[in-house]
Amino acid sequence: MTTIIEPDQDVAEKIRQAVPGAVSLLGSADRLAGHLDKDPAEQTLVVGPSMSVEDAVGIAERLRVERPALGVVLVRTVVDRDILPRAMRAGVREVVSIDDPAALSHAVRRAQAVARAMIAADESAERVPGGLLTVFSAKGGVGKSFLSTNLSAALADLGHRVCLVDLDIEGGSDSLMLSLTPQHTLADLHRFRGNLDTSALESLTTVHSPGLSVLPAPIHLGATVEVAAIGPVLDQLKGMYDAVVVDTSGSFDDYALQAFDRSDLLVLIGTLDMPSLKNLKLAVGTLDLLNYPRDLWRLAVNRADPRVGLSVEEVEQTLGIAATVTIPSSRDVLVSVNRGVPLVRSNGGHPASKAIVSLANQLSLDVALPGRTPERGRLRRVGRGRKAA
Numbered sequence: 001m002t003t004i005i006e007p008d009q010d011v012a013e014k015i016r017q018a019v020p021g022a023v024s025l026l027g028s029a030d031r032l033a034g035h036l037d038k039d040p041a042e043q044t045l046v047v048g049p050s051m052s053v054e055d056a057v058g059i060a061e062r063l064r065v066e067r068p069a070l071g072v073v074l075v076r077t078v079v080d081r082d083i084l085p086r087a088m089r090a091g092v093r094e095v096v097s098i099d100d101p102a103a104l105s106h107a108v109r110r111a112q113a114v115a116r117a118m119i120a121a122d123e124s125a126e127r128v129p130g131g132l133l134t135v136f137s138a139k140g141g142v143g144k145s146f147l148s149t150n151l152s153a154a155l156a157d158l159g160h161r162v163c164l165v166d167l168d169i170e171g172g173s174d175s176l177m178l179s180l181t182p183q184h185t186l187a188d189l190h191r192f193r194g195n196l197d198t199s200a201l202e203s204l205t206t207v208h209s210p211g212l213s214v215l216p217a218p219i220h221l222g223a224t225v226e227v228a229a230i231g232p233v234l235d236q237l238k239g240m241y242d243a244v245v246v247d248t249s250g251s252f253d254d255y256a257l258q259a260f261d262r263s264d265l266l267v268l269i270g271t272l273d274m275p276s277l278k279n280l281k282l283a284v285g286t287l288d289l290l291n292y293p294r295d296l297w298r299l300a301v302n303r304a305d306p307r308v309g310l311s312v313e314e315v316e317q318t319l320g321i322a323a324t325v326t327i328p329s330s331r332d333v334l335v336s337v338n339r340g341v342p343l344v345r346s347n348g349g350h351p352a353s354k355a356i357v358s359l360a361n362q363l364s365l366d367v368a369l370p371g372r373t374p375e376r377g378r379l380r381r382v383g384r385g386r387k388a389a
């Protein structure tokens with residue numbers, strides 16, 4: 001939080017005692033650049049009295065350009081009138097006496113507050129809102145959760161920061177499919193009584209792996225989740241992540257409707273069997289009635305095997321939508337689900353994984369999701385992801 005540069009150990013200790021919060025002590029300015037590079041969130045730099053005014057001013061001038069949010073506080077044995085204007089011109093926030101620890105403490109606190117505000121303003125100015133993708137079918141057991149978890153992992157491997165939200169309130173299985181034991185779930189939403197800021201939502205999510213967090217469905221049967229809270233939660237998450245993937249229950253419940261209203265794309269999923277097709281046809285009719293624009297729909301045909309008596313083409317014709325992706329049926333899917341490791345991570349070369357990764361790629365481009373790692377950097381990242389899983 002605060003870095004102190006002071007060659008004299010006794011003086012450095014005196015400063016350290018006055019400075020609130022965690023500190024790093026540097027004996028000279030030589031290591032400063034490397035030290036700050038390692039900690040981009042550092043808020044304050046205290047330059048001790050053993051450093052010459054020239055050196056201190058030089059450091060402040062450089063940091064004003066390179067790290068404008070970082071506040072420089074200058075500590076002097078004597079604060080004379082000549083120092084103040086020079087220091088201020090160089091961008092030093094405050095000059096305080098070594099014999100006034102209370103003033104030093106206050107100066108550091110003020111510098112930290114300014115740094116936090118500047119960093120937050122910077123982040124919100126830069127932050128492009130993420131996209132929301134809802135995975136939906138009008139029937140259970142067709143692979144929504146398998147697709148949602150694997151799609152989320154595949155999007156994270158493309159470099160996006162992803163939050164998977166399990167809106168299958170009564171039968172959520174995403175935590176299981178990702179081997180997570182969440183401390184908190186959507187059942188804890190009510191505790192925040194509508195004050196759902198970034199830190200509240202961060203405390204409810206569970207990190208699965210770098211770039212992939214999960215907001216799980218309640219674990220215990222009968223838990224209630226207020227429908228009205230879901231819309232604001234999804235809006236807030238879009239501001240925090242590059243991609244929000246929503247898994248649903250398999251019916252047009254109020255939770256799914258909240259997600260539809262905020263979806264940039266709707267991924268409909270069905271399998272190659274008549275009951276699934278019938279339900280999907282009904283879903284398509286309902287979505288038309290609800291006026292969800294068809295250009296926001298994508299169709300994933302799961303368990304798309306030849307010789308089951310129903311072809312992908314027949315499904316496309318019946319629904320009037322072209323399939324965006326077909327995912328083959330495989331025993332390995334069940335093995336990965338039972339192991340709790342997404343197939344795209346454990347076996348990226350698997351035909352089902354390849355299908356989902358290509359879908360992730362396409363959706364990422366369709367919605368222009370922010371945060372995508374450029375092609376070259378990504379190869380390394382995906383490689384790491386696979387090993388980590």
Ligand SMILES: Nc1ncnc2c1ncn2[C@@H]1O[C@H](COP(=O)(O)OP(=O)(O)O)[C@@H](O)[C@H]1O
Nearest residue numbers: 140141142143144145146328329330333334337
């Ligand atoms: N392509 C596939 N090949 C083989 N089994 C699959 C495939 N897709 C899903 N499954 C299996 O079907 C079951 C239901 O999948 P799930 O994702 O839980 O469906 P939903 O979320 O729609 O209820 C799971 O046991 C899963 O392993």
Ligand SMILES: [Mg+2]
Nearest residue numbers: 144145168173
């Ligand atoms: Mg499910």
